Amino acid sequence: MMNYHKYKKVFVDFCKMLTVIFTIFYGVSVYASDPFVYDNDPTALLGSSRGGLAIWDYCYGKDDEAVLPVDPRSMVQPGISDGKAVHFNAYWKDCHVDEEAVREIGTPETCGELRDIFHRGEELMDTGGVNVSSLFAGSRYNSAEAVGGIAVFSAKQFNKLWDRWGGYSERPDNFDELVTNRYGSGLSEGRNPYPLPGEDPNETDGGSGQLPEMLTQLRKPDGSWSSKIGVTCHGCHSGSVGTPEDGEGLGFLFGGSSATDLNLFLRDMLPLGYIAGAVTPLNLTQVRGTNNASSINIAFIFPEEGLPSIVDIIGILLSGSTGSMDSPAFWNMGHRPVKFVDGVFPMDAPRVDAVFYSPFLGLFGSFTGGLGDKAQDWMREHGPLMNRWVESLKAPEYPYPVDIELAEEGAVMFHELDLWAPERRNRVDTPEGNGSCASCHGAYSPRYVNNEEFLASPKLEGMASYIVPLGIIDTDRRRALTNNEAMLKAGSNNFFGYPATKGTENDCGPQNQKRLRGDRELGYLAQPLYGVWATAPYFHNGSVPNVWEVLKPADRKPIWERKSAPKPEQTEGVAIMGFDTDLERAFDSERLGWDYEEVACTSRSPMLQPGFSCSRWNKYRRPFPMQLVDILFGNVVAAWNLLFPPTITDQQMENRKIYNTHLYSQGNMGHEFTSVLTDDERYAIIEYLKTL
Numbered sequence: 001m002m003n004y005h006k007y008k009k010v011f012v013d014f015c016k017m018l019t020v021i022f023t024i025f026y027g028v029s030v031y032a033s034d035p036f037v038y039d040n041d042p043t044a045l046l047g048s049s050r051g052g053l054a055i056w057d058y059c060y061g062k063d064d065e066a067v068l069p070v071d072p073r074s075m076v077q078p079g080i081s082d083g084k085a086v087h088f089n090a091y092w093k094d095c096h097v098d099e100e101a102v103r104e105i106g107t108p109e110t111c112g113e114l115r116d117i118f119h120r121g122e123e124l125m126d127t128g129g130v131n132v133s134s135l136f137a138g139s140r141y142n143s144a145e146a147v148g149g150i151a152v153f154s155a156k157q158f159n160k161l162w163d164r165w166g167g168y169s170e171r172p173d174n175f176d177e178l179v180t181n182r183y184g185s186g187l188s189e190g191r192n193p194y195p196l197p198g199e200d201p202n203e204t205d206g207g208s209g210q211l212p213e214m215l216t217q218l219r220k221p222d223g224s225w226s227s228k229i230g231v232t233c234h235g236c237h238s239g240s241v242g243t244p245e246d247g248e249g250l251g252f253l254f255g256g257s258s259a260t261d262l263n264l265f266l267r268d269m270l271p272l273g274y275i276a277g278a279v280t281p282l283n284l285t286q287v288r289g290t291n292n293a294s295s296i297n298i299a300f301i302f303p304e305e306g307l308p309s310i311v312d313i314i315g316i317l318l319s320g321s322t323g324s325m326d327s328p329a330f331w332n333m334g335h336r337p338v339k340f341v342d343g344v345f346p347m348d349a350p351r352v353d354a355v356f357y358s359p360f361l362g363l364f365g366s367f368t369g370g371l372g373d374k375a376q377d378w379m380r381e382h383g384p385l386m387n388r389w390v391e392s393l394k395a396p397e398y399p400y401p402v403d404i405e406l407a408e409e410g411a412v413m414f415h416e417l418d419l420w421a422p423e424r425r426n427r428v429d430t431p432e433g434n435g436s437c438a439s440c441h442g443a444y445s446p447r448y449v450n451n452e453e454f455l456a457s458p459k460l461e462g463m464a465s466y467i468v469p470l471g472i473i474d475t476d477r478r479r480a481l482t483n484n485e486a487m488l489k490a491g492s493n494n495f496f497g498y499p500a501t502k503g504t505e506n507d508c509g510p511q512n513q514k515r516l517r518g519d520r521e522l523g524y525l526a527q528p529l530y531g532v533w534a535t536a537p538y539f540h541n542g543s544v545p546n547v548w549e550v551l552k553p554a555d556r557k558p559i560w561e562r563k564s565a566p567k568p569e570q571t572e573g574v575a576i577m578g579f580d581t582d583l584e585r586a587f588d589s590e591r592l593g594w595d596y597e598e599v600a601c602t603s604r605s606p607m608l609q610p611g612f613s614c615s616r617w618n619k620y621r622r623p624f625p626m627q628l629v630d631i632l633f634g635n636v637v638a639a640w641n642l643l644f645p646p647t648i649t650d651q652q653m654e655n656r657k658i659y660n661t662h663l664y665s666q667g668n669m670g671h672e673f674t675s676v677l678t679d680d681e682r683y684a685i686i687e688y689l690k691t692l
Contacts, residue, residue: 042450045411046404048692049462051530053334053391056114064112071107072459073347076337085415085454086443087433088465089520092337093346093501095508101500104350104380114388121389124357124382125254127216127232128192128206130223133386134216134230136276136360138378141218141228145359145375152218153274155195155207155227164268166650167573171197176210177568184260184288184578185214186240186252192216194229201225213238213252214260231276233357235260236291237327241534242583247399250583255330255393257535257542259579261288261656267647286607286644286663288656289579290324290542298637299355302365303493304376312493315486321633321640322482323665326542329535331393332528335442335462338511341540342480343467343525344488345497349508350387351379352496357386365495376495395531398690400589410688413681414438415448419673428673429472437685440466440526444692464528469521475539475670478634480522488513530692536593537562543661543668546593547689551674551682558668559599559608561658562586576653592686599658607655614662633664640664 041047049057055068074092081088096106108114123131124139133139136151162168162175165182172178180187193206194217201207202225206217214235220226239258242250263284270277285292301308301316325341339345345352361368362375418435420426433439438448442464448454449461470477491497492509501508507516524540538544549556565580579594580586586595601614608614615623633640647653661668677685 042446044446045408046688046691047446048444048530050395050397050692051329051331051335051462051528052394053388054459056118056334056392059111059114062111064110064115066111068107068109068111068114070459072457072461072463073335073337075457075460076463076465080456080460081433084456085434085436085439085448086460086463086466087431087439088337088463089432090338090343090465090467090511090525093348093506093508093511095346095348095498095501095506097504097506098500102380102498103377105384107348117385117388118392121382121385121387124386125233125389126190127188127211127213127234128190130219132216132218132232133357133382134218134232135356136358137218137230138357138359138375138382139218140221140359140378141226141230142220143359143374145361145371145378147360149228150360151276152228152230153269153272153276155201155217155229156197157269157272157274158194158215158229159197160272161268162573164271165574165576172571172573174568174571176212178571178575180212181565181568181578182576183212183214183262183265184258185212185235185238186581188213188252188254189244195225195227201227213254214262214265231262233354234258235262237330239289240581241396242399242581242587246583247397249394249396250399253396253534255390256396256531257289257329257537258291258327259289259581260291261578262291263644264288264576264647264653264656284641284644285324286656287324287542287659287666289537290326292322292325292641299363299496300487300491300494302363302367303490304365304495304499305493306365307367308490312486312490315484316490317637318635319484319487319637320478320482320635321638321665323476323478323633323640324541324543325479326537326540328527328540329395329531330390331395332464332530333387334391335464335528335530336525337463337465338467338525341524342483342512342522343465344483344510344512346508346511349496349498350383351498353390354379354383354386355496357382362495379495395692396534398533399583400690402690403687406684407687407691410684410686411445411447411691413685414688415443415445415454417681419676424676426673426676428474429469431468431472432466440464440468441529442526444529462528462530464526466526467520467523468526469523471521472673473524473526473670474672475524476541476543476665476667478665479540480524481634483510483512485514529689532689532692533592537659538593539668539670541666543659543666544593545596545659546588546591547686548591548593548682550671551677551685552679553669553672553675556661556668557596557598558662559601559614559658559660560596561599562594562596564657574650576650579657590683590686592689604651604655604658607658607660613660630664 054072076088076092099106124133137146141149141152162171192211194209194211195201195207196209206225218226218228238254239256240252244251266277339347358379359375361371415438420430420435442462443454449458488510498508538550563580563586564577567575
């Protein structure tokens with residue numbers, strides 16, 4: 001292997017010398033010298049930008065006055081992928097062409113402006129910081145538009161959580177560790193303090209305790225500590241993979257897969273007087289680590305101006321329950337022109353990303369008068385800042401050795417192997433593109449990024465914008481179908497749907513409206529695959545625990561449970577443990593995902609009920625009572641959420657770790673076209689994915 005790298009370096013140096021000669025004599029380069037791709041060897045099979053935002057990468061080492069190049073996402077327009085191996089059918093919209101109309105800042109023009117926006121966004125998202133924000137409170141938790149702090153709770157309430165756990169006569173010494181385990185949100189290396197019982201946070205620099213990243217202590221308007229704690233978006237959009245000792249960037253990952261159980265947290269907090277705990281069923285799900293954060297059909301009831309129409313109300317009420325979702329990784333947002341699992345909004349529509357950060361009354365449009373306007377003004381000012389911070393995040397590098405030769409074989413297969421070649425006899429309808437993995441998920445290897453047969457420009461490296469029709473992807477359809485036409489039309493008049501752009505060339509309302517998508521079928525957006533090794537479980541609903549089973553549907557298990565973290569030593573009371581995120585104990589590097597155990601369908605009520613919740617998601621095979629429940633959940637908004645299984649006993653809390661693919665919205669079907677791969681081909685492709 002050492003000789004291989006030695007000769008490869010010689011070859012690369014030779015190519016560079018030829019490039020200089022051609023440039024001197026002919027004034028052109030034999031390959032594009034571009035800041036967005038790995039052009040030190042345009043024929044290389046391995047190489048990755050690890051996601052993030054291309055224009056941010058461009059600014060490394062440049063002065064503030066440097067003018068930004070075009071954002072590659074804005075290049076994804078109709079016609080750009082015609083005849084190419086990589087296909088796009090969802091396109092970039094510039095929501096800020098008319099900044100005066102939308103009253104938001106648009107794309108920065110220089111590296112200095114980008115850095116300024118990024119750092120201001122970082123202050124809003126960085127837990128423990130001076131300007132940090134939280135759900136339904138923004139950065140002004142005690143304002144009238146935030147209803148005086150209805151969505152926050154006191155450190156005193158938080159410090160009493162142990163009393164809800166059972167088996168403790170006093171607050172345990174390892175309280176912070178138990179909180180982290182019970183609710184599944186990790187601790188970052190940065191300081192995220194709260195005051196312990198009897199502490200004054202302003203005399204102890206915020207307090208001696210350390211909050212998990214799903215929470216943060218807020219500040220008063222004068223910058224002093226408030227002893228008020230809010231919930232952050234890291235509860236659904238960030239998680240832990242290994243420890244910092246395992247590799248750079250590992251441990252708690254901002255923007256990675258969550259393992260949090262916010263349902264359990266809110267259930268514990270409600271008896272302690274946390275009013276927001278009453279909304280638990282409206283926004284959460286039945287399995288630890290999943291969420292319902294894009295349940296935007298409820299938020300769309302109120303238009304930006306005026307009162308809801310009867311037609312909109314009825315349409316939304318009959319749109320159904322969206323069900324379980326595994327949030328896509330933040331570090332891929334810079335390589336997606338559209339957002340959410342079904343591409344429902346343009347990526348340049350930052351309000352909807354931070355919809356839950358809006359001060360509470362901002363959800364109700366003009367219905368709440370001037371206070372609602374103030375809340376929406378907060379979103380106009382801060383939404384774009386938060387978006388830029390999120391888009392800058394990078395995926396962590398795979399921490400273990402990679403078989404280079406096998407990975408290079410996998411790179412060729414990923415980009416070139418046609419799963420619909422005649423000899424494969426694939427029974428699934430043929431998608432657009434060249435039929436390879438890359439045709440949906442994008443091109444990454446420099447060899448293909450620099451090949452005009454794959455991409456119109458090397459700047460489109462890693463770009464993924466193919467909403468694969470339901471008839472082809474065939475994964476659980478519930479979330480895509482719930483966002484029906486009535487809900488989407490209502491969203492176009494809602495504040496978060498940018499009504500000021502409605503009807504323009506850059507209409508930033510819900511993109512799946514028939515008038516905007518045209519002949520494109522409903523489906524799910526194929527995600528960019530940077531850091532895919534660190535984002536298990538997979539599919540939009542988190543129903544498949546590893547990449548192997550994504551590629552080999554026959555190996556999927558109907559009911560499974562991830563490993564739990566070991567109980568802390570010398571813990572005397574009840575300790576509900578979260579998922580184990582230790583790489584040595586719980587990670588399967590061969591199949592690329594988390595270890596799990598198959599669960600038999602026994603009477604582990606309420607998650608498993610033989611004859612009721614253990615029948616496949618198939619209307620022809622499910623018991624009649626379950627069919628009626630399916631109809632109810634699929635046609636009445638939030639019905640599934642409201643009728644969720646209770647979490648009262650310790651066993652019921654433990655059962656939330658079970659993933660039952662028989663339940664509504666949790667099916668693990670689909671992606672059947674990879675059934676035609678051989679096992680050797682799967683191993684090679686997986687080895688390549690480790691390098692992204």
